[in-house]
Amino acid sequence: MKLAVIGCSQLVTLAGPVHARTGLEMRDLGVIDDGAMIIAEGRIERTGPRREIEPLIGDATVIDAGKRVVMPGFVDAHTHPVFAGNRANEFEQRISGTTYAEIAAAGGGIRSTVRQTRAADETALLEAANRYSTWFLRNGTTTIEAKSGYGLTPEDEYKLLRVIGRIGPLRSVATFLGAHEIPDEYRSRRVDYIRLVTNEMLPHVAANHLAEFCDIFCEPAVFSIDESRGILRAARKLGLELRLHADQLSNSGAAELASELGAATADHLEHTETSGIAALKAAGVQPVLLPGSVYALGSKRYPNARAMINAGLAVVLATDFNPGSSPTPSMPTILSLACTQMKMTPAEALTAATINAAHSLRRGPSLGSLEPGKLADFVIHDRGDYREIPYFFGTEPAKTVYIEGRLAFER
Ligand SMILES: [Zn+2]
Numbered sequence: 547m548k549l550a551v552i553g554c555s556q557l558v559t560l561a562g563p564v565h566a567r568t569g570l571e572m573r574d575l576g577v578i579d580d581g582a583m584i585i586a587e588g589r590i591e592r593t594g595p596r597r598e599i600e601p602l603i604g605d606a607t608v609i610d611a612g613k614r615v616v617m618p619g620f621v622d623a624h625t626h627p628v629f630a631g632n633r634a635n636e637f638e639q640r641i642s643g644t645t646y647a648e649i650a651a652a653g654g655g656i657r658s659t660v661r662q663t664r665a666a667d668e669t670a671l672l673e674a675a676n677r678y679s680t681w682f683l684r685n686g687t688t689t690i691e692a693k694s695g696y697g698l699t700p701e702d703e704y705k706l707l708r709v710i711g712r713i714g715p716l717r718s719v720a721t722f723l724g725a726h727e728i729p730d731e732y733r734s735r736r737v738d739y740i741r742l743v744t745n746e747m748l749p750h751v752a753a754n755h756l757a758e759f760c761d762i763f764c765e766p767a768v769f770s771i772d773e774s775r776g777i778l779r780a781a782r783k784l785g786l787e788l789r790l791h792a793d794q795l796s797n798s799g800a801a802e803l804a805s806e807l808g809a810a811t812a813d814h815l816e817h818t819e820t821s822g823i824a825a826l827k828a829a830g831v832q833p834v835l836l837p838g839s840v841y842a843l844g845s846k847r848y849p850n851a852r853a854m855i856n857a858g859l860a861v862v863l864a865t866d867f868n869p870g871s872s873p874t875p876s877m878p879t880i881l882s883l884a885c886t887q888m889k890m891t892p893a894e895a896l897t898a899a900t901i902n903a904a905h906s907l908r909r910g911p912s913l914g915s916l917e918p919g920k921l922a923d924f925v926i927h928d929r930g931d932y933r934e935i936p937y938f939f940g941t942e943p944a945k946t947v948y949i950e951g952r953l954a955f956e957r
Contacts, residue, residue, distance in 0.1 A: 548606035549585040549922070549951055551616060552596055555930045557581025558617035559593055560897065560915035566832060566860030566905035572894040575932065576915070581616070585922040588950035593916055609946075611926045615935070617896070619688025619923040619947065620877040621903035621914055624789075624813050624834050624864035626723075627682075627713070628675045628706045629659050629696045630666035632869045646843055646871065647767070647795075656696070656727045659869050663696040663706070671709045678867070679716040681875040683955040686944035688717060688923040691789075691864075691907055693761055695723030698739075700747050707756040715954045717923070719907050721789060722748070722757035725769055725777050740773055744780045752784035758908070759810065760786040764800040771803055778807050787908065789834070793817040805829035811862065811906050815849045816840060823850075823857050832906045834862040835898070837883035839872035851888040861890075862906050863898040882939035892933040922951040 551557075561576035582599035584591040584606065592599065636649050636658075649655050663671070682690060692713065694706035703724050710720045724743045732739035751757050760781030764774040778788050787810045792800030794814035801822030804812035812818075812826060813834035826833060835849045854861050863880050866872035874880070877899050884895040904914025912921050927943040929935055935943050947955040 547587065547951065548604070549609060550599065550603040550606040551583040551585070551609045551611060551924070552600070553610040553612055554581040554616040555579070555613045556615050556932055557583060557593060557916065558615060558896065558932050559917060560618060560901045561593070561917045562901070562915070564910065566902045566910065567897050568858045568860050569855065572855065572861070572897040573891060575893050575896060577932070583616070583916060585951045588922055588952070590916055590918055590920050590922050592918055613930065614945065615927045615929045615932050616924055617927065617932065618900045618914055618916055619925050619949070620686050620899050621907065621909070622682065622687050622690045622864050622867070622877060623811070623862050623903040623906045624836060624866050625690045626693050626695060626866070626868035627678045627690065628671055628692065628694065628709045629663050629869050630671060630674065631659065631662040632873070633659065636870065640844065653730070655870055657730060659696050660698050660727070660729060664699070664702050668705050668709060671706070672712055675709055675713050678875060679713050680955070682716050683947050684942055684944060685876045685878055686925040686927065686947060687875070687877050688925070688947065688949050688954070689904070689907070689909070689913055690716060690718050691721055691759070692718045693721040693723040694757070695726030698724065698727065698729040700742070700750065703747055704750065704756060707751065711756070715949055715952070717949065719759070719909070720757040721759040721761045722751045722786065723761045724748070725762040725774070727763065727768060740777065744777055748781055748784055748786070752786055758787060759789050761789040761791065763791045764798070764803065765791065765795055766798050767795070771799055774800070774803060775807070778809070782807065789813060793822065797822070801826055804831050810908070813864070814839070816845070816847050818849065820853070823854055823859065827857050827859055832860045832862050832902065834864050834906060835884070835888070836864055836866035836872060837887055838874045838880050839866045841883055842872050842874070848887045851884065851890050855890070855894065860902050860905065861894070861898045862903045863895060864903065876942070878935050878941070878943055879939065881936035885936045892936050895936060896932060923949050
């Protein structure tokens with residue numbers, strides 16, 4: 547099956563070097579004005595100006611973008627999409643002045659979602675996840691990284707990872723987050739829970755290929771630096787790559803730990819200082835910035851994206867979609883926050899949400915840009931210029947979404 551995409555006001559290819567983009571590379575989107583693209587068997591065969599591509603169309607099915615922006619699907623490299631219920635009640639409590647930490651201490655927060663998620667069966671969880679999956683598609687996202695972490699027993703964690711494996715047509719990459727929180731029944735014996743994660747869950751997850759990455763909530767009030775190091779080392783020994791929730795609520799040295807362990811990413815980094823940034827740079831760890839959670843928690847402390855870009859880090863942007871601190875699946879909203887609150891340029895933000903995100907998931911060679919040989923995950927946005935995507939905030943710009951050349955969403 548052959549497709550020809552024509553009529554792109556801008557074909558935003560993000561073509562460039564085969565590595566996560568840094569510095570000025572983040573501003574080069576490889577835009578082809580009046581661009582066109584040929585797709586065969588779900589992969590991109592060729593891109594170029596319309597006059598070069600048109601003679602090659604032959605018997606291909608033609609998709610006319612109607613003078614709109616065509617770009618790669620967003621790659622959302624940090625989400626928690628499998629959970630039961632939601633926490634709209636806590637949203638209201640926080641508005642009335644109760645803090646996230648106080649809610650958590652009273653048994654709310656992650657632990658309340660854990661109780662509801664344990665009670666839900668796999669079918670109900672998959673139904674909910676597929677509903678959210680449609681929300682991602684509507685916003686132009688074609689790949690998500692998806693974490694477990696609301697089960698916190700071996701069976702419940704495996705249940706979540708199986709659901710992640712069945713989400714569709716949205717593409718998902720699974721991360722094991724058994725160390726998301728100490729569950730209620732282990733409050734007085736945390737060492738036993740850490741042993742359970744390390745000695746039972748991790749080996750099972752690795753042996754059954756239930757996840758490619760292992761993550762942890764590294765924070766003094768949740769898992770300490772030493773506890774995190776132990777769990778992550780065990781994960782790495784089993785062949786899993788590492789991601790960390792790092793320096794979200796305090797500067798605890800989690801960025802340095804991510805560097806020491808050679809993690810793929812360190813995520814959040816709201817409190818990371820110059821030394822942490824330097825450590826990430828030295829170790830080639832990608833920062834995953836999550837401005838949606840800063841916004842939704844009513845905080846003003848955004849991560850210092852400019853310092854990270856200036857230091858040469860290959861910045862990634864993601865939604866952190868979850869029922870507590872960041873209930874948005876909208877990458878366009880994240881781009882808007884990145885531009886207005888973190889002073890990233892629209893081009894830097896787009897790079898962070900596509901090709902850099904793909905590299906952080908080790909999918910750089912197949913996803914994140916529109917280049918010959920790559921999977922044809924692309925979106926026609928109802929916009930004439932890519933800068934209009936973060937500019938018209940609070941809208942859903944995606945008009946048509948394709949995954950491997952197949953229609954996945956149409957407005
Ligand atoms: Zn998260």
